[in-house]
Amino acid sequence: MRNALVIKDLHASIxxxxxxxxxDLEIPFGEVHALMGPNGSGKSTLSHVLMGKDDYTSSGSxxxxxxEIMGLGVDERARKGLxxxxxxxxEVPGVSLDDLVEEIGGAVxxxxxxxRVAASTAQLGMGRFLKRPINEGLSGGEKKRSEMFxxxxxxxxxxxxxxxxxxxxxxxxxxxxxxxxxSRSENLGVLVITHYSRILNYMKPDRIHVxxxxxxxxxxxxxxxxxxxxxxxxxxxxxxxxxPVRDPLLDLP
Amino acid sequence: MTxxxxxxxxxxxxxxxxxxxxxxxxxxxxxxxxxxxxxxxVWRYVDLxxxxxxxxxxxxxxxxxxxxxxxDSAGFALVxxxxxxxAESSDPNLTVGRATDRFESLIDxxxxxxxxxxxxxxxxxxxxxxxxxxxxxxxxFIDVSASSEGxxxxxxxxxxxxxxxxxVALRLRSADDLPALVVPHVEGSLxxxxxxxxxxxxxxxxxxxxxxxxxxSVGRDASLKTAEAGLxxxxxxxxxxxxxxxxxxxxKVVGAYFGDEEQILDYRxxxxxAAPNTHSEMFLKGAVEDEAGSVFTGMIRIDEIxxxxxxxxxxxxxxxxxxxxxxxxxxxxxxANDVKCGHGSTVGQLDPEQRYYLMSRGLDRxxxxxxxxxxxxxxxxxxxxxxxxxxxxxxxxxxxFLRAQEEGRL
Ligand SMILES: Nc1ncnc2c1ncn2[C@@H]1O[C@H](COP(=O)(O)OP(=O)(O)OP(=O)(O)O)[C@@H](O)[C@H]1O
Ligand SMILES: [Mg+2]
Numbered sequence: 297m298r299n300a301l302v303i304k305d306l307h308a309s310i311x312x313x314x315x316x317x318x319x320d321l322e323i324p325f326g327e328v329h330a331l332m333g334p335n336g337s338g339k340s341t342l343s344h345v346l347m348g349k350d351d352y353t354s355s356g357s358x359x360x361x362x363x364e365i366m367g368l369g370v371d372e373r374a375r376k377g378l379x380x381x382x383x384x385x386x387e388v389p390g391v392s393l394d395d396l397v398e399e400i401g402g403a404v405x406x407x408x409x410x411x412r413v414a415a416s417t418a419q420l421g422m423g424r425f426l427k428r429p430i431n432e433g434l435s436g437g438e439k440k441r442s443e444m445f446x447x448x449x450x451x452x453x454x455x456x457x458x459x460x461x462x463x464x465x466x467x468x469x470x471x472x473x474x475x476x477x478x479s480r481s482e483n484l485g486v487l488v489i490t491h492y493s494r495i496l497n498y499m500k501p502d503r504i505h506v507x508x509x510x511x512x513x514x515x516x517x518x519x520x521x522x523x524x525x526x527x528x529x530x531x532x533x534x535x536x537x538x539x540p541v542r543d544p545l546l547d548l549p
Numbered sequence: 550m551t552x553x554x555x556x557x558x559x560x561x562x563x564x565x566x567x568x569x570x571x572x573x574x575x576x577x578x579x580x581x582x583x584x585x586x587x588x589x590x591v592w593r594y595v596d597l598x599x600x601x602x603x604x605x606x607x608x609x610x611x612x613x614x615x616x617x618x619x620x621d622s623a624g625f626a627l628v629x630x631x632x633x634x635x636a637e638s639s640d641p642n643l644t645v646g647r648a649t650d651r652f653e654s655l656i657d658x659x660x661x662x663x664x665x666x667x668x669x670x671x672x673x674x675x676x677x678x679x680x681x682x683x684x685x686x687x688x689x690f691i692d693v694s695a696s697s698e699g700x701x702x703x704x705x706x707x708x709x710x711x712x713x714x715x716x717v718a719l720r721l722r723s724a725d726d727l728p729a730l731v732v733p734h735v736e737g738s739l740x741x742x743x744x745x746x747x748x749x750x751x752x753x754x755x756x757x758x759x760x761x762x763x764x765x766s767v768g769r770d771a772s773l774k775t776a777e778a779g780l781x782x783x784x785x786x787x788x789x790x791x792x793x794x795x796x797x798x799x800x801k802v803v804g805a806y807f808g809d810e811e812q813i814l815d816y817r818x819x820x821x822x823a824a825p826n827t828h829s830e831m832f833l834k835g836a837v838e839d840e841a842g843s844v845f846t847g848m849i850r851i852d853e854i855x856x857x858x859x860x861x862x863x864x865x866x867x868x869x870x871x872x873x874x875x876x877x878x879x880x881x882x883x884x885a886n887d888v889k890c891g892h893g894s895t896v897g898q899l900d901p902e903q904r905y906y907l908m909s910r911g912l913d914r915x916x917x918x919x920x921x922x923x924x925x926x927x928x929x930x931x932x933x934x935x936x937x938x939x940x941x942x943x944x945x946x947x948x949x950f951l952r953a954q955e956e957g958r959l
Contacts (some may be wrong), residue, residue: 347909374911386906390924390931396910399920403911429924446910 300485306356317510323485333507377453381443388430436463461495473498575668582662607699631701642683674704681710695723707737753781769795779806786815793827804833805929808841822855831862837873
């Protein structure tokens with residue numbers, strides 16, 4: 297099976313703080329993988345480093361459909377077929393989603409872009425958001441919906457969905473999971489990043505990876521998520537002999 | 550051409566003895582004024598790189614062959630080098646005419662060398678009068694241009710009757726290579742319960758300097774809306790003074806300005822609450838690139854009598870190049886105790902998070918930045934009244950940014 301994404305020994309740091317400490321991951325085309333991990337373990341950092349955000353110093357290799365993308369600019373990676381759905385979608389005041397859609401069409405609008413816009417607008421009920429400024433004043437769930445909408449427009453080779461389920465009510469989680477499942481194709485590999493196994497109840501991830509402290513410490517099938525659900529990340533840390541990191545919130549007076 | 554300090558002023562067609570005499574007095578006083586040095590509070594932030602004395606009075610070209618297209622309008626005036634060459638109204642409740650008589654201006658001629666020079670050389674003006682109780686549906690267009698080197702002194706006076714309504718669109722323009730100096734004066738008085746909207750398209754050529762004043766007096770329960778788009782000029786300054794003179798009156802001021810290369814844009818806006826229960830809002834957004842500089846000095850003045858005033862001023866600036874500068878100077882002078890008043894003023898740069906987000910969707914950096922800047926101005930332009938004027942303005946802001954990118958400055 298051809299790999300959509302191959303990550304080898306990926307390291308990333310900000311200043312003196314090393315966040316990713318050697319990540320290895322392979323996602324074949326046609327598969328959906330999940331990445332789980334506690335707060336601060338480096339999941340969003342991984343998606344930003346894949347996308348090429350310049351806040352980080354990074355090393356290692358990332359192959360997108362066999363092609364090295366480390367060293368490329370953010371927009372080049374996007375045009376080569378990488379899509380990141382943001383955990384915190386950025387507000388762009390004064391620019392309507394419509395304007396962005398038009399620009400996306402110019403940048404990566406392959407095939408019949410216009411009819412894809414029409415179909416996705418209808419399917420996701422995006423009509424009422426098109427004239428509004430990007431992400432401004434949108435509810436958490438609406439922002440995630442807008443990210444899924446843009447994903448549908450660009451038809452990437454690899455989609456990294458960073459907490460696409462956070463802030464969603466139960467119906468919306470089911471809907472998003474359904475969208476991810478229905479987007480499965482021979483031309484796409486998906487990485488779904490999540491804290492909770494909730495969204496995984498509505499989809500069939502081919503593999504589940506767990507990241508702790510900037511490394512993938514466990515990979516497996518459905519049972520990995522079930523185990524986490526039962527025992528939590530602390531038990532996994534203990535089992536692996538990792539130093540437990542106390543939740544700083546617990547230390548508050 | 551006539552030197553600015555010549556002891557004899559030429560009589561303009563139709564001018565009365567009395568009016569000419571008034572101008573001659575003003576001319577005699579002009580000698581008492583010197584160019585601002587920058588030490589005066591009102592000139593503090595702007596460096597005037599010329600001397601009024603170096604200019605002669607501009608004389609309008611004999612024939613005006615280019616008459617700009619006038620969209621559906623209630624009235625129209627054309628001012629060239631300070632002379633009113635056309636003025637007409639198609640609405641019986643509206644007068645748009647050329648006037649040369651002496652009048653009591655809201656603009657004090659004794660402020661500085663420029664107001665003094667306007668008092669002496671500003672021989673004619675466009676007079677716009679709206680009868681009481683009438684709503685003029687279509688906009689009134691006033692086109693002010695400079696066509697010859699030298700100094701010109703165009704003036705517009707608007708009077709809106711009690712309970713009336715009108716919209717005036719003012720366009721300022723000159724050829725890009727015309728090193729003219731223009732001292733435009735615009736003044737308006739709003740009768741009780743009236744509504745006036747004034748939109749200014751400042752499109753001076755790149756070599757033209759403009760030192761302008763805009764003054765309004767707003768009557769009881771009347772509403773004023775003003776909007777200015779500042780795109781042109783080597784140096785363009787507006788001093789705007791709004792006096793909320795009648796109880797319950799209100800004013801909304803919006804602005805968008807964009808300075809490129811070595812342009813200097815200077816705004817000095819004063820909102821004077823002189824009566825109780827008055828409301829005002831100023832909202833201006835400006836960007837500068839290359840070595841351009843902008844200044845916004847906003848003053849909210851609330852008299853002791855003006856209780857229950859509600860006033861807010863916002864000025865947001867975007868610096869696009871290291872060599873560009875933007876200053877934002879908010880001032881509050883509050884003498885009443887039961888008021889709501891505030892300001893928000895920022896000077897910042899393009900947001901890297903927005904850029905990253907947009908680029909992650911495949912937009913290259915120039916496109917991402919262009920979109921972000923478009924959004925920045927849109928927040929001001931979307932508040933502009935008169936949609937027919939706003940659409941082309943959007944295009945001009947975009948083009949100006951695009952040009953800076955294409956010429957490698959951004
Ligand atoms: N720009 C930054 N500056 C400093 N520290 C950072 C920065 N970005 C990330 N970090 C740190 O790196 C660690 C990993 O952050 P990251 O956002 O990748 O975690 P995460 O796994 O996505 O967490 P969450 O589940 O809460 O979204 C955290 O400790 C975070 O504070
Ligand atoms: Mg995260």
